Amino acid sequence: MQLFRQVKHLVKKEILLEWRSKYALNGVLLYVVSTVFVCFLSFVSTNPVTWNALFWIIMLFASINAVSKGFLQESRGRQLYIYTLASPLALIISKTVYNVLLMAVLTLIALGFYILVFSYVPQDLGLYVVATLLGSLSFSIIFTMVSAIAAKAGNGGMLMAILSFPVIIPVIILLIKLTKNAIDGLDRSVSLDEIGLLLVINVLVSAVTLLLFPYLWRD
């Protein structure tokens, strides 16, 4: 009960801070819009496979940007303050929940903008949206933990990219396969394997994160 209350308060604090400055939201939105625009200028129109792959590349880098801001921008003093108040589990859960919410919003807006600019709609839009939401969930969970590790290591941005790249590749491959099924309009039952595996990876990474973060947090 204590944990749940702490998590609720921390998530509220993150959302409130973000809503006041809208720094991460606007920053990443601008990044996504610019990237989509540049891609549109370069490609003008693409075949569905390229469209799909391009979307995931854009989402990957946008996610890394969005989630790494979470840990890297917090000052030492504030981190110490939170350390005295809340349990590390509450902190990592709240950061993950906040990142999941942030990424869900950003992903949906990015997807809408992407569909609009390229004027191409996947055949199975429902499954595509589900896949992108699953993707944003996976990205948030994995990147939150990796950015926590990178933030502690001190060298920040570059380390985050190096550490996260190999870890995220299986997720990307599954997502691309899943969204390709959605584009081709295949029957939904065909994709159940990929969805199941994505959920399994999410659960696995979450479990490892919950086990390891308390050790990381002890300074």
Add this chain to the structure above:
Amino acid sequence: MMYKTWWKILAAVLVVYATVWGFLSSAPELPIIRESIRNLYFHVPMWFGMIVLFSISVFYSVKYLGSNNPDHDLRAVECINVGVVFGMLGIITGAIWARFTWGQAWSFDVKQNFAAIALLLYFAYLVLRNAIDEEQKRAKISAIYNIFAFPIMVVLLFVLPRLSDSLHPGNGGNPGFNAYDLDSRMRMVFYPACIGWILIGYWIFTLKYRVRILEKNNL
């Protein structure tokens, strides 16, 4: 255990036996693969050695988190150092084999790609270590990353290839090697080769670890 000699002599004898008899003994006559099936005595033991070494490394990383004993951290990192070499040899022997059986050295087979990515995970571990100067911090953060990366590696190497089309025996609907080794002749060289190479890998690890301990004590 580390200072005894019996298992080192056993390892040397097993590897020499496996190599010599592997080339001299008769191999099953199968189409396409033909004589290159002897690569089985090198390629698979390399991977088994790598998995064993990475498992030992994770074991010591977990121990380090509990004990904060720097020796445990040294064991973890030296295991990974040797394991990475075994992994690279596994990929190289696999590429040589692929050139004769599948046509190109890098056939973009699922398992080949995932094996390379799994190795990237551990290269990222080594980069992470280099990025942190302070010893205790380095040990703690790299232990956490090691424990984080290990299940992902297991998923990459064992779970994902089974789900997709693959040229590899044992994945993607191809029969495993039991179907090739019809009269169990190959097992007589294969099992000793596995055990021998694993023991050799462990031997190299113990030597590197002992050198590190000596360096640390001489500082």
